[in-house]
Amino acid sequence: MAGGGRAAGALALATLARRALHALLLLIGVSLLSFLLLELAPGDYFSEMRLDPRVSEATVRELRARYGLDRPLPERYLRWLASIARGEMGYSFAYGQPVGPLLWPRVRNTLLLTGTSTALAWLLALPLGAWWATRRRGPADAGLAGLTALLLALPDLVLVLGLLLLAVRTGWLPAGGMVSLGHEQMPWGARMRDVALHLVVPVTALVMGTAPMLVRYVRAGLADALDAPFVTAARAHGLPERRVVFWHALPAAANPLISLFGLSLAGLLSTSLLVEVVVSWPGLGPLLLEAILARDFYLVLGPVLASTLLLAGGNLLADALLLAVDPRIRSDA
């Protein structure tokens, strides 16, 4: 039974491979569905133009034909898939260029924002949640409970607007955007500092929005684990408290936290949309919004696909971590 360690390892890999296949199918399914839904939505990029009396019907028809909008749906889908393979991901009517090159700088900016805030949120939540779990029924317990409840109740919009207001009133922080004027002329160190300053408001808003929930989950999971008989047993064996909490309780509490981590990763490209728009952060959010309003078909699909890719990837990573951390799941897989 115990010698099945290697067998369990091979089984785990097989499971992961299966999940990866599912992820691929998910991507294909999402792409298809998004394509269909966008198609079903009324109008296209040239609808506005049709309303303009100066533009003739024939011109519109010709434009649509030129961009291939009059082809049948399956053909357009397949052409789009081919375009993805080439790295172009379709064509943006508004920008007059392939979607791919438009996306990547935006993706990079968004990842800078969400990566920083997700990392900070977790780095804050883990020790805070752990500390909270060890304080039962004290003033600290009630205080943290109230604080997290308050922050959870506040909508993200309120948080970011409030911070923006603070920035504008005090002038300590830039009021939006990612870089200041004259950014390119600055030396390397100053440029980093410039971006960092611009990050403060949106990152704080995002962290204040996500950390409270994480803290609660960490606390709940750890509190459960600390009540477990094997923790009492570990203490009864005279193990130092730090080992009891970090080597025994935390790994046992890790399951839900790993799933949550996967969700965090999955949301790296999608959760910051509102904040980006409000602070004018040049990320994926504003681009997507713009594209939707303009009905820029392929430019809408691009971010959707990128988000889904990260979602699938995040879940896969969570699955892999779970298999690595919990031997019981390995054996049952």
Next chain:
Amino acid sequence: MPALLEVCDLAVHHVGDGGRPAVALDGVSLEVSEGEVVGLLGESGCGKTTLLLAILGLLPDSARVVRGTIRFRGRDLLAADEPERRGLRGSRISIILQEPALALNPVRRAGAQVAEIVQAHRGGSGRRCREEALSALAEVGFSEPGRIYDSYPHELSGGQRQRVVIAQALVCRPALVLADEPTASLDTTAQAELRALLQELQGRLNLSMLLVSHDLGALAAIARRVLVMYAGRLVEAGTPADVFAGPLHPYSRGLLAALPPPPPRAGLWPRRLPTPIAGSPPDPASVPEGCAFEPRCPDRLPACVERAPREEQPAEGRRVRCFKYGG
């Protein structure tokens, strides 16, 4: 030379939310000498787990020691600070907890959970701790300690897990082993194996043990003395032969009558339904003035309601707390 463990008139109360304290232990006194196994017989709620936790200094925050002392080799355990108690736990006084399935961390390998105890108390290199853990595993009867070392708890059977827990308790060669129902969650054959193992270990290592169990077979096999506990008090004491074959206290008699007799190896025997004890144990939050067993006692006397009986000594080595024997 002082006894290894000396508990003197220990009383522990649980402070509940708002109000009456619940009496978990009501003046318990007992002694364990070097090389002696003392058995503790009692049902849930009698305070046996509280007693073990009090000895280890692991009482929950809601519990308070109201009076009494616990001395280990003359040292007052209740007065000791936490670092001192942590130093004793696992190395000088160790415990075998109930439910081995729950006493081991499911996401860590079994062997590591034995080795870390060595590491915590004796330090040393990872390899040395692993070696000591392996030898402890061999000592509890594993023929392939290496394989068990690398296994996870859920890959082991109930009996194997329990043996790992025993290895954890013995790895630092403690002076005193506390055992809380070690055979309780196992099935019949595993119980028998464990009983044999405990007997063998006791004989070979001359263990001093406080064995809490309702497995009379285990108590009969290795305990030199048996103490019966009810509602936080010790109500009877004697050798296993005395207490099991000739119980004095009405609760002990009731308890033994409630046990189904073991199947004989050969020959017919009369079937007998176990005889229950009427009623249920008292609510620890409202302990009566008189004898705690009085409401359920078939032999009650008028004095039993008025005051709690003192300990009497009707014979050499026999103690009983009951008005039937004096007082």
Next chain:
Amino acid sequence: MEAEPPLLHVRGLTKTYAGRRRGRPAVPALAGIDLQITSGTDLALVGQSGSGKSTLARCIVRLEEPTSGEIRFEGADLLALRGRRLLAFRERIQLILQDSAAALDPRMSALDIVSEPLDVLGRGGRIDRHRRALELMETVGIPSGWAERRPRELSGGQRQRLAIARALTLAPRLLILDEAFSGLDVSIQAQIAGLLQDLKARHALTYLYISHDLALMGALADEVAIMFEGRIVEHGDVARVFGDPRHAHTRALIAASPRWPGAAAPPAP
């Protein structure tokens, strides 16, 4: 004169779990069980963990489907029942499990728990159902004043009584008790055993006990069947099996039972 069919008749029952792990053969949990229970005669199924006894219980109440074999209850083919007929059968066989705390919904009051079967089947008006539930609670020794208590406010023994009361609501004929005594104190075990004997006469019940505790089973049941690795290796009257065990496993179990001084002749209470 036609003999009454046995209450429960199991023939050639097998249950194989498909090997979930690659390369491992399928595991037979039950390898051809033949068993009969006569109405009024209590049977104890004794085996160690992994012997398949719980699987057998679950197959009988159709919580799991056997791979092959036949189960006849009161003469009818149990495995062929579906829909409403299956529901009707479920009233006649009830199952009591080991972990009463897990078997009772922690958010329901004691009264709700006991009246739930009637509620679900819509038998009688609400007042009637509550009255019957209270009656049953009294029968098993739970005072009606405790009707509003939640399971966590009750002791292990009291929870088990509640589970028994719930099982009795639909007037079953066969009660299967799967390790129902494990985890209970000795004196509580004795109380529950006494309660079950009382109820047996009053409610015309037959019991199938499942346990690993040979001594307890010998005291409670009329017949005993020893299970080992998915098979019944010995079956007969308790006195016969204990007095003259024929199979090696039976002898091993008897030898493994704990013994103590004075056990053979217990003190008069």
